[in-house]
Amino acid sequence: MEISTTVPLPADPSTPAEAGAPLVLALPKGRILSELGPLLARAGIAPAADYADEDSRRLRFETNHPSLDVVRVRPFDVATFVAHGAAQIGVCGADVLMEFDYDQIYAPLDLGIGRCRVSVAGPQSSSTAEDIAAWSRVTVATKYPTIAHRHFAARGVQAEIVHLNGAMELAPSLGLSRVIVDLVQTGSTLRANGLVETEVIAQVTSRLIVNRTALKTRPEAIGAWIARFRAAMAELHAR
Numbered sequence: 001m002e003i004s005t006t007v008p009l010p011a012d013p014s015t016p017a018e019a020g021a022p023l024v025l026a027l028p029k030g031r032i033l034s035e036l037g038p039l040l041a042r043a044g045i046a047p048a049a050d051y052a053d054e055d056s057r058r059l060r061f062e063t064n065h066p067s068l069d070v071v072r073v074r075p076f077d078v079a080t081f082v083a084h085g086a087a088q089i090g091v092c093g094a095d096v097l098m099e100f101d102y103d104q105i106y107a108p109l110d111l112g113i114g115r116c117r118v119s120v121a122g123p124q125s126s127s128t129a130e131d132i133a134a135w136s137r138v139t140v141a142t143k144y145p146t147i148a149h150r151h152f153a154a155r156g157v158q159a160e161i162v163h164l165n166g167a168m169e170l171a172p173s174l175g176l177s178r179v180i181v182d183l184v185q186t187g188s189t190l191r192a193n194g195l196v197e198t199e200v201i202a203q204v205t206s207r208l209i210v211n212r213t214a215l216k217t218r219p220e221a222i223g224a225w226i227a228r229f230r231a232a233m234a235e236l237h238a239r
């Protein structure tokens, strides 16, 4: 994609003053990565060509900026890399940020991609949110144990968590749990598995995230990248 020269971008962080270890930008493989392309291009970031090829065994990629490398990791792991300072910048769903609630992560920018919601769902025959709130305990299959626990605890319901990494929608029909807490976008996965959404816990989009300590120690470089992403968002939305 051609990068606009009409809207000036903030200063390029690749200056001699920033010489040293390149900043690391952690990107989530999977569906967010496929939506990120135009935004990265607008922000003037061109990673090595195979960064989006998930068959490639490489995990770290140089970019057109000597002071910026990209790593490609699992979506849940982006937050962990950034929280521990292994990557200074990242892109991550708000669902993951809610689940881990790392205090080392600052999320300055909503990127408006990866739009979905975290919801409670159950069998069509079962229960409304009001019914569930009347129970004292409920079994919940989810890859979001903290979000689910917190959600039901706020309603005075004890959640017994069955921790799965995928295919949560199978759990109620196979007797593994009464309800599930999972991401919903179109609702087609729920429908295809005979489930209905009973409550939306939170709306989700992907966020630009940064490590708070890195932002203090390298404020110009990281601040310039935040500004670049912000300008890229503004440009894309103006089109």
Ligand SMILES: Nc1ncnc2c1ncn2[C@@H]1O[C@H](COP(=O)(O)OP(=O)(O)OP(=O)(O)O)[C@@H](O)[C@H]1O
Residues within 6 Å of the ligand: 028, 029, 030, 031, 032, 074, 075, 076, 092, 093, 094, 095, 096, 114, 115, 116, 165, 166, 183, 184, 185, 186, 204, 205, 206
């Ligand atoms: N159906 C969806 N619609 C929109 N965004 C979604 C949807 N499902 C997930 N996301 C967003 O994309 C992120 C990653 O989801 P994705 O399905 O690519 O990975 P995953 O399959 O959960 O990861 P892993 O490979 O580690 O199991 C989620 O954290 C969420 O922010």
Ligand SMILES: O=P(O)(O)OC[C@H]1O[C@H](OP(=O)(O)OP(=O)(O)O)[C@H](O)[C@@H]1O
Residues within 6 Å of the ligand: 165, 166, 167, 168, 182, 183, 184, 185, 186, 187, 188, 189, 190
């Ligand atoms: O409402 P929908 O549009 O049907 O989207 C929701 C589905 O998308 C996600 O799964 P994903 O496709 O990422 O597969 P996974 O469960 O294997 O991660 C999520 O876990 C749901 O199963």
